[in-house]
Amino acid sequence: MTAQRSARPSNTHKRSIVLPRIRPTRIVAALALAAAGGAAVSQTPSEADLARKLEQLAAELAAVKAQLATLQQQRAAQAAASAPAVPAANAPAPAAETASPAAPATVWSSYGEIVYNRPTNKPENAQADLRRFVLGLQHRFDQKTKLVTELEVEHAVSSSSDPGEVEVEQAYVEHQLGNTWAARGGLFLIPIGLLNENHEPTAFYGVERNFVETAIIPTTWREGGVQMIGQFNNGIAVQTGISTGFDLTKWDATSSEGQESPLGSIHQELALAKARSLSWFGATNWRGVPGLLLGGGVFTGDATHSQATTRARVTLWDLHARWTPGRWDFSALYTRGTISNSAALNAALIGNPTLIPSAFDGQYVQAAYKVWSRQDYALSPFVRWERFNTGKSYADLGPGLTPDPLPTETVWTAGANFQLTPGVVVKADVQRFRRNKDNDRINLGLGWSF
Amino acid sequence: MSSGGPASGVVVTLTTALALAPTAAFAIDYLSADQAAQLMFPQADRFEARTVTFDAEQLRRLEAAAGVSARSARWQVRVAQRAGATLGFVVVDDVIGKFELISYAVGIGADGAIRQVEVLSYRESHGHEIRLPAWRKQFVGKDSSAPLRVGEDIANISGATLSCSHVTEGVKRIVAVIELARQTGALA
Numbered sequence: 284m285t286a287q288r289s290a291r292p293s294n295t296h297k298r299s300i301v302l303p304r305i306r307p308t309r310i311v312a313a314l315a316l317a318a319a320g321g322a323a324v325s326q327t328p329s330e331a332d333l334a335r336k337l338e339q340l341a342a343e344l345a346a347v348k349a350q351l352a353t354l355q356q357q358r359a360a361q362a363a364a365s366a367p368a369v370p371a372a373n374a375p376a377p378a379a380e381t382a383s384p385a386a387p388a389t390v391w392s393s394y395g396e397i398v399y400n401r402p403t404n405k406p407e408n409a410q411a412d413l414r415r416f417v418l419g420l421q422h423r424f425d426q427k428t429k430l431v432t433e434l435e436v437e438h439a440v441s442s443s444s445d446p447g448e449v450e451v452e453q454a455y456v457e458h459q460l461g462n463t464w465a466a467r468g469g470l471f472l473i474p475i476g477l478l479n480e481n482h483e484p485t486a487f488y489g490v491e492r493n494f495v496e497t498a499i500i501p502t503t504w505r506e507g508g509v510q511m512i513g514q515f516n517n518g519i520a521v522q523t524g525i526s527t528g529f530d531l532t533k534w535d536a537t538s539s540e541g542q543e544s545p546l547g548s549i550h551q552e553l554a555l556a557k558a559r560s561l562s563w564f565g566a567t568n569w570r571g572v573p574g575l576l577l578g579g580g581v582f583t584g585d586a587t588h589s590q591a592t593t594r595a596r597v598t599l600w601d602l603h604a605r606w607t608p609g610r611w612d613f614s615a616l617y618t619r620g621t622i623s624n625s626a627a628l629n630a631a632l633i634g635n636p637t638l639i640p641s642a643f644d645g646q647y648v649q650a651a652y653k654v655w656s657r658q659d660y661a662l663s664p665f666v667r668w669e670r671f672n673t674g675k676s677y678a679d680l681g682p683g684l685t686p687d688p689l690p691t692e693t694v695w696t697a698g699a700n701f702q703l704t705p706g707v708v709v710k711a712d713v714q715r716f717r718r719n720k721d722n723d724r725i726n727l728g729l730g731w732s733f
Numbered sequence: 734m735s736s737g738g739p740a741s742g743v744v745v746t747l748t749t750a751l752a753l754a755p756t757a758a759f760a761i762d763y764l765s766a767d768q769a770a771q772l773m774f775p776q777a778d779r780f781e782a783r784t785v786t787f788d789a790e791q792l793r794r795l796e797a798a799a800g801v802s803a804r805s806a807r808w809q810v811r812v813a814q815r816a817g818a819t820l821g822f823v824v825v826d827d828v829i830g831k832f833e834l835i836s837y838a839v840g841i842g843a844d845g846a847i848r849q850v851e852v853l854s855y856r857e858s859h860g861h862e863i864r865l866p867a868w869r870k871q872f873v874g875k876d877s878s879a880p881l882r883v884g885e886d887i888a889n890i891s892g893a894t895l896s897c898s899h900v901t902e903g904v905k906r907i908v909a910v911i912e913l914a915r916q917t918g919a920l921a
Binding site: 390392421423426431457477480481486512514516518520568571572573574576605607608609610656658705 | 833889
């Protein structure tokens with residue numbers, strides 16, 4: 284009776300529903316056999332016949348099941364993000380294995396983060412925010428030419444009465460010129476610091492991006508222009524180009540924005556950007572030893588665009604290192620910005636709370652360790668120390684008129700990233716400020732990137 | 734510090750970097766599968782193409798052993814031979830890096846240990862460094878008993894985490910495929 288039950292047509296039919304379009308003839312054959320088997324049981328008294336037919340039926344079912352499983356695997360493989368191994372490996376000519384990849388020409392991507400900030404000394408100021416939601420579209424025109432775009436909404440809702448913004452974060456065309464060099468033109472991220480070009484929430488520790496790469500390097504910082512990218516066989520990558528730059532004529536001395544992020548308050552983001560003067564940038568990164576990154580970059584250009592009484596040059600540079608031996612992840616960065624001729628520009632702004640600084644800088648060191656992982660889950664506590672000063676010095680305006688340098692702020696951040704999958708991260712951390720205790724806070728965050 | 738000082742320092746660095754001639758091409762397509770196989774087993778006089786097919790039970794064993802999805806039941810394997818003796822195996826595969834396909838080949842010795850990993854083509858804007866010998870050398874000598882995980886025994890490349898992770902996962906899968914095929918006699 285057990286054998287009979289296992290061979291019941293209804294059971295077989297249920298299995299076939301899983302993949303109804305896969306080899307229906309084989310399934311029909313199995314069903315027919317199963318029906319025949321069922322009929323044989325009721326009509327034929329011979330136990331030998333019964334056993335033979337059941338064996339035949341079981342064998343056929345086993346074959347169908349194996350085939351279904353195989354096809355199911357293949358179908359799953361085709362649906363998976365990874366490309367199927369078989370077509371590539373089965374190509375008859377070796378050249379065909381790599382010359383005609385079956386990758387889609389157009390790929391969607393997205394990243395986003397939702398955060399909760401609770402100031403521990405001022406809990407009434409706690410906030411929850413959909414910090415950013417980004418949709419990316421990448422299209423490959425041919426093997427050498429592609430378009431990369433990202434559209435971002437900050438703070439969930441953007442309207443005249445809401446705090447949100449809609450921004451095009453990247454929109455550039457990249458063309459591979461040869462074995463080493465590629466050219467990029469359009470709106471792209473400036474290669475300064477560790478975060479600016481890799482700013483997805485899964486790529487950094489902590490709910491919020493670090494202060495140094497927010498207040499001093501205005502991540503996510505992009506400009507319009509052209510750049511060349513060279514990838515050398517010794518592990519050196521070079522990026523250099525010409526682009527739009529900052530606009531000092533829009534410095535708002537009445538606002539505190541310039542104290543929060545001097546360059547963040549005068550960046551143009553290719554929105555009717557003043558372009559009388561263009562800026563130059565260059566970056567070199569070396570990754571010749573696995574797990575180690577050493578690099579630096581510089582950006583410099585006139586920021587008055589012949590619209591002020593004097594020319595003023597904005598320069599920002601950085602040096603950075605990241606080392607990931609085994610489960611450890613260490614990083615360090617120093618960055619410094621300067622604005623020339625700020626005295627002449629500030630002369631017209633005297634009496635206002637926020638004058639243009641002549642120098643600002645910041646640095647941090649960070650250590651993280653993956654303490655636990657199972658399959659894709661991973662828990663990585665981290666600690667970060669950072670110092671930054673958005674008004675480290677001011678050009679001399681004479682006694683009583685020159686602003687005092689701003690105090691340097693020091694922030695300790697300790698927390699953990701919990702990776703659900705490589706594309707989803709849950710974060711929690713505590714931040715302690717040395718000077719402004721009102722800013723002490725706990726943060727919770729959810730982020731994704733694909 | 735004046736704005737000119739650091740800038741001129743970096744200009745020197747960049748000029749130095751620009752003067753460095755690439756010692757090998759970072760072409761979009763770097764090697765063909767046949768070239769990779771020859772590189773991995775230069776002493777081979779013949780590469781026999783075999784198709785290894787696993788049944789459902791074997792696929793489950795594969796996933797349990799490797800800890801990665803089996804992805805396919807059929808694998809094409811080049812068996813490197815010399816005078817009829819098996820020297821090892823070469824498997825060509827593609828994985829997605831961040832957005833684009835990365836084509837690579839894994840050479841595995843007759844003992845099941847990785848002999849070489851070669852990147853055949855790379856199309857992402859970042860992370861070309863996975864082609865550097867220093868990164869690929871991390872795999873050499875490892876077999877199915879090794880963790881083969883980024884952040885464990887394979888070091889990451891900063892800025893190319895997904896490319897590193899996906900290629901490493903692919904290599905781990907191929908090592909498990911060859912191991913299982915050897916166990917089942919499919920490559921005998």
